[in-house]
Amino acid sequence: MSDLSSTVPLRQLGRLMLEWRNRSGLSQARAAELLEMGASSLARIEKAEITRIKTAVIKEACGIYGVPGDTAEGMIGLAQQAKVKSWWHSYADLMPKNLDVYVGLEAAAVGYVAYQPDLIPGLLQTEAYDRALMKVRWPGEPDEDRDRRVQIKQRRQIAITRKHLPLDLDVVIGQAALHCSVGGPAVMANQLRHLADVSTRENISLRVLPFEAGFPGGIAMSPFVILDFGEPPRGEPTEPPVVYLEGAVGSMYLEERDDVRFHYAAHDVIRQAALEEVVSRNLLRRLAREYSS
Structure with a gap:
């Protein structure tokens, strides 16, 4: 585990990225093509194998997958929070109520x-x-x-x-x-x-x-x-x-x-x-x- 980041938000973000890609009906290869990235890079995000994720990539993916606004906002927040070593999750300020x-x-x-x-x-x-x-x-x-x-x-x-x-x-x-x-x-x-x-x-x-x-x-x-x-x-x-x-x-x-x-x-x-x-x-x-x- 990295000393500089937490895997908790990365794990949850990976699960949500996989869930919403599947909901959209896109294959990993096709989604990666639309995101203008390699399929292996997208796979690393979905498996939480990457320690730094650009919020622009998550925002673009949410648009392509049709993720609702509040959930998309929460997913972007997860990408931002990944840099925190021991993650303090504030229900009121960080995540929407439907993204626990x-x-x-x-x-x-x-x-x-x-x-x-x-x-x-x-x-x-x-x-x-x-x-x-x-x-x-x-x-x-x-x-x-x-x-x-x-x-x-x-x-x-x-x-x-x-x-x-x-x-x-x-x-x-x-x-x-x-x-x-x-x-x-x-x-x-x-x-x-x-x-x-x-x-x-x-x-x-x-x-x-x-x-x-x-x-x-x-x-x-x-x-x-x-x-x-x-x-x-x-x-x-x-x-x-x-x-x-x-x-x-x-x-x-x-x-x-x-x-x-x-x-x-x-x-x-x-x-x-x-x-x-x-x-x-x-x-x-x-x-x-x-x-x-």
């Missing part, structure tokens, strides 16, 4: 390692839990916008239940998340039952970090997700893991090997301090009964 870089990365991942101390992870939230959170976060939002957000979350969750290569999850949830009421007792009861049920799937490891575990490793870790992209097909570029740190006004993507290793090690320490999977599942079901009563 994290969602693109998550969809391409094969492994998902996460720690969430006080909230149910998005991939494991029930619709009612999700809606209750959104109602508080965006109280004046129109119903149609809220419905759209729910639909996005539900589409993301298909990754863990699909028949072909479901996403592997290794998740630790802090016990506080089980006691912080979201939407009331009925919503929480259904949410905890859902966690218990989904944790029986072969591709999901779910553990609860109990209060009595304190602070494993001696520090209070913030929520984090590590996305792993597995071994690429022969001849394809390698996509290193990415650590995703979500914030209230923006999110940080960490790609440096030391940062990734640190978070993997932190997750191991937290996981070892957490309850075993069966014990965690029993706790979830017991608390669900308590909420129901």
